[in-house]
Amino acid sequence: MIRTLFVAAITIMGIIYIFFIPPEAVGFKIFMKLIPMALVILFAIGTRSFLPRMYKRMIIIGLFVSMIADGVIYWFLAGLVTFFIAHLFYIFAFRKIPRKAIPKWAATLLLLYGVGMAYWIAGSQFRIGEHFLGIAIIAYISIILLMGWMAIRTHLPLVIMGALLFIFSDSVLALDRFVYDIPYRDAFVMITYYAAQVFIAASVGSRAIKFSVNPKSLIR
Template structure:
């Protein structure tokens, strides 16, 4: 019951922020932006881990860092660095839960995505003489690619969906900021971002299947 109430509250407050909060004043906009993330952290805290308490603790730390990043993203490089740290926590959490090797097809797709984004987004900054920003973008692409990679290795559906939504959100934001304007950018970015964090938080309650010595016997 508590989980359903929290999820409903997150969706409502996210919709209020996305569709009804004006750009000014900035302080109020930031405050309203943080409310859904605070509720997502509460959702994570009230989710019973079915496999690992360590995973839960690391995910909550990642969510908290991302919430801070939401507040400082208006200073772009500060936000980029803070989100970078948040992804490190997610990588550590997913690494703790990883169970399977990376499928070849998924590895190829992720590497193609990373190379394409680096060439397109970071390349445009290098071409315009923004060397530091270009390097920062390459580093960020590397960290979010690693986060997606580790999520896939967990074979946890909720974690994988969350990671891919996070990558989608950041891709839309980067393209809009550095290449060309995307219609309904704010809706696309924030809706996919909040959804990503919800899925990652909910992955705390994922059921993980481990194999015993006899692979015909499943231990849940």
């Protein structure tokens, strides 16, 4: 019941931030942006864990660092670096789960995504002489790709959903910033971002399960 109330509160505050707070009120908009993440952190803290204790700690720290990143993302490089650090904590958390093989098709899709986004986004910056930013973008693509890889290896549905939504959210944000304008960008980015963090927070209550898979279709 309490978990349901937390999810409802996160949803309501997220809707208020996305659709009702004007962009001109920057300070207030940042404050409202952080409220759903603060609720997500409390949601994770209050979720009973069936996984290794360190998993929950790393997830909570990752959520907290993400909340800081939400506040400084208006200074793009500062936000990029802070989210990079948040992904490191998520990766450390996912490593605490007994890891299984990743399907070849999933590995292929992740690698194609990484190469494509590096060429498309980072390449656009190299072409205009922004080499430092291009390198920073490649580093971020690499870390979020690794985060997605490690998430899939846990075979925990909530972890995988959270990671994939995070990748989608960041992809929309990057394409809009560096390639072309995307209609309703803020809604696409923030809805999937908040959903990603809720799934990751909820994964604290997951149970490690075994899957029956065809070993010939896996990368070990």
